[in-house]
Amino acid sequence: MYYELDNGITAPQGFLTAGVHCGIKKAKKDLALIYSAVPAVAAAVFTTNRVVAAPVMVDKIQLGKTHGIQAIVINSGNANACTGERGLNDAWTVLRATARSLGISEDSVLVSSTGVIGQYLPMGKILVGVDQAVPALGTEGSADAAYAIMTTDTFPKQAALRVPLEGTEVTIGAIAKGSGMIAPNMATMLAFVTSDAAIAPEILQHALRQAADRSFNRISVDGDTSTNDMVVMLANGLANNRPITSVQGASYQQFYAAMEYLLVKLAKMVVVDGEGATKLVEVRVVGAPNEETAVRAARSIANSNLVKTAIHGEDANWGRVLAALGYSGISFDAEQVEISFGHVPILRKKYVIDFSEEDAKEVLRQKDITITVALNLGSAEASFWTCDLSKEYVAINANYRS
């Protein structure tokens, strides 16, 4: 549908990135830098956790001053969360060093961290890392940056695509990290999105809010949310499209649709890489009275440990799906509910169950499984993505700090 490109956040014009190893982690790149040749319009969404890491506090202050952002510096291996006054000072120091090294205004830099909570940043290493990253900036650096922000992720996540827009073209790219519980507590969900589109700041913020709600906020590895989660988008205008200044009209719609598509793609990568995940599960609730109800129902099913273990065991245990729907808090008539696993109808109206275990098993043997739940109450729908719950998940999380 879209023309997809290889080079992630450096696909849009004017973006340079780097990923270097500064020694926070033993043998893995652990510091990423994203730079735009010109100040870019910025938008961001942050964790809703009441416990907020230092970089999140700093970025909220930065974005309160201006939406013109030119660089983002990100470290993995240490979350700089629950570090009090000293953690805040550390975040500001990293930010200022980055501005100095790049020769840009301090007001145009954002900072981000992911990793272990409650330990102070190893400042010496990070400041050396910043100085290494600046000369390493390049248009081929997206994969390095995607790699440098990883924690327990097993593969780097990036994607980019081109959107035709009123006779011209804009490009959108993104990198993300997740794992843990998507929105893991140690392992934080981070995503950075770049574009060369010309777009007004409030329109970009509106688009990012909605696209994040329909992608990263609709995935779940284990339902926990982190102190450090953030999605930041920069749009530098170098595509020279007629600026998007309203949510009305075709150009916004086209740009937004592409953005949502890209973010959903990244979000699904995050789920696939969920700790211990062996299957990607889409929970699709249809026939809902409104989107909010559909999301609530889908989330409840996707977060159920019992559903997730059943999928892991390739067991068509529709009773667990129905029970999770039952405690989701939405109103529905259980006798009207229909459930399918893949293309196989499992539960029909009035509790009629008549399916071949063979057919169900064939669906559940796949790596990519859709559970469709029809409420038969309206015409709204929503999807939520999750993974199965495996013994590996337990093994990874029982000893994360070690």
Place this chain on the structure above:
Amino acid sequence: MYYELDNGITAPQGFLTAGVHCGIKKAKKDLALIYSAVPAVAAAVFTTNRVVAAPVMVDKIQLGKTHGIQAIVINSGNANACTGERGLNDAWTVLRATARSLGISEDSVLVSSTGVIGQYLPMGKILVGVDQAVPALGTEGSADAAYAIMTTDTFPKQAALRVPLEGTEVTIGAIAKGSGMIAPNMATMLAFVTSDAAIAPEILQHALRQAADRSFNRISVDGDTSTNDMVVMLANGLANNRPITSVQGASYQQFYAAMEYLLVKLAKMVVVDGEGATKLVEVRVVGAPNEETAVRAARSIANSNLVKTAIHGEDANWGRVLAALGYSGISFDAEQVEISFGHVPILRKKYVIDFSEEDAKEVLRQKDITITVALNLGSAEASFWTCDLSKEYVAINANYRS
């Protein structure tokens, strides 16, 4: 504190029970009968799941007619949930057969089921079971009944105690089953409580509601709630105490305190027997502005897969506790929070962390662990009980139906 007795729900005067094998399950007792020599005042709390099993619907109708109940018939192995009209008819048929066999009024019988969802009751077997259970009734049958209601539980759960009351004595006994996710979807949380106390129906209902809220509603194996959960209490008055007719006064307070103590004891047994559990974890939130806030905070921490896997790995990962507090939805100041594991202070105010990993490890090596979280906002507190999350949990739930 209380004089504890051995024989569970037959400890109070006038109660007889039986547990028999009627063939729903291959080789395990699967049908229990509880009988009071005289009609008893009944109280009950039921699942809040929107999907409600047939026996729950039937019992709500029964209790709407009268609070004089003389028998409860319970089967394991089949939940009679999501079975529509036919399931309802089956539940009524079991209830009527029990009344007939005992020679008592149909209006004085309750029915309960636990097991697999979406399959019809094997009526032939159950009706034979009822006829076997009636002559088997006896004052030594509590353990048999506790055994007969088990599904994936690994041990039967019963307890009883004697309460001095204004110069006389009343006795309270209980059996319970849980496992799965305490309030498991297939494995349902059931508890049956008997007493020879004389108490007014509305006072008994009030007491049961509150005691259940502070015991079975404060445990979690995996956060799922079932279609079949119920706690039913019968009080037959044979102790000849001066009837408890008000929540004011010492006799209600003494009776209630003993009841809460007994139900918490049973609830903890359910957690200890949680699928794959190797540790009992009490999450105690203190210094809350009110009890509701304390419960909400404690529940969020107790339900976190990340906290539960960390405990399983004997890892003093206080960051996960704080993160779960952060998304609980309560208001608090993170810098004021203190966290202890057992007697070892881990996190102090203003994020001061200064503890010996050795001391923490020693606490976490125990089978019985208390995590205390001080909000330093007020004087209310609440406990929530959970277990660790192990690979065994995944193994059990990946293949429940098989």
